[in-house]
Amino acid sequence: EPEVTQTPSHQVTQMGQEVILRCVPISNHLYFYWYRQILGQKVEFLVSFYNNEISEKSEIFDDQFSVERPDGSNFTLKIRSTKLEDSAMYFCASSGGRGSYNSPLHFGNGTRLTVT
Amino acid sequence: GNSVTQMEGPVTLSEEAFLTINCTYTATGYPSLFWYVQYPGEGLQLLLKATKADDKGSNKGFEATYRKETTSFHLEKGSVQVSDSAVYFCALSDGQNFVFGPGTRLSVLP
Numbered sequence: 026e027p028e029v030t031q032t033p034s035h036q037v038t039q040m041g042q043e044v045i046l047r048c049v050p051i052s053n054h055l056y057f058y059w060y061r062q063i064l065g066q067k068v069e070f071l072v073s074f075y076n077n078e079i080s081e082k083s084e085i086f087d088d089q090f091s092v093e094r095p096d097g098s099n100f101t102l103k104i105r106s107t108k109l110e111d112s113a114m115y116f117c118a119s120s121g122g123r124g125s126y127n128s129p130l131h132f133g134n135g136t137r138l139t140v141t
Numbered sequence: 142g143n144s145v146t147q148m149e150g151p152v153t154l155s156e157e158a159f160l161t162i163n164c165t166y167t168a169t170g171y172p173s174l175f176w177y178v179q180y181p182g183e184g185l186q187l188l189l190k191a192t193k194a195d196d197k198g199s200n201k202g203f204e205a206t207y208r209k210e211t212t213s214f215h216l217e218k219g220s221v222q223v224s225d226s227a228v229y230f231c232a233l234s235d236g237q238n239f240v241f242g243p244g245t246r247l248s249v250l251p
């Protein structure tokens with residue numbers, strides 16, 4: 026079964042540095058998402074992406090964050106000038122093959138970001 | 142806006158006990174409803190779903206029925222196993238926007 030893959034599985038960075046989290050969504054999916062989860066707590070929505078642009082973003086997703094689909098397969102989340110409170114698990118998800126409606130999200134296994 | 146509420150955890154059960162995790166939602170229109178499971182150190186996996194009222198989603202012995210009249214989607218399993226220990230998330234979708242509940246941690250003891 027096709028799956029969403031995320032790299033790296035764990036990223037350690039110093040406060041103030043920039044990080045890029047990478048995701049390869051399921052190939053025929055059209056909708057892409059980033060979520061984060063702090064210390065096994067609530068899953069928080071960050072941003073959704075469709076047709077090469079952001080379709081919705083949360084209050085968390087401020088100017089520090091950006092997303093990009095640089096080619097036909099990758100979907101990246103960039104965090105500029107990381108802060109300690111950015112430490113979390115970041116999950117990529119995709120959904121919505123052509124002709125689908127209310128199709129479920131398929132999640133990657135996440136990238137654990139640790140900011141020191 | 143749309144929202145999902147789940148029973149507070151953690152829930153601790155003995156093996157073979159009956160499980161219920163309550164979930165209620167608030168939404169406009171007719172959302173689809175989902176249960177996701179997160180095993181330790183892993184991402185979220187779709188457990189089951191229901192797309193319209195009175196639908197029953199089922200998988201791996203888990204069941205949940207979409208109850209529009211009570212705006213609920215409670216998760217049940219007749220006999221839990223140690224391997225069911227995980228965090229369970231109720232979620233809804235109104236099309237392409239998903240909202241997750243806070244999660245309920247289940248621990249099953251042998």
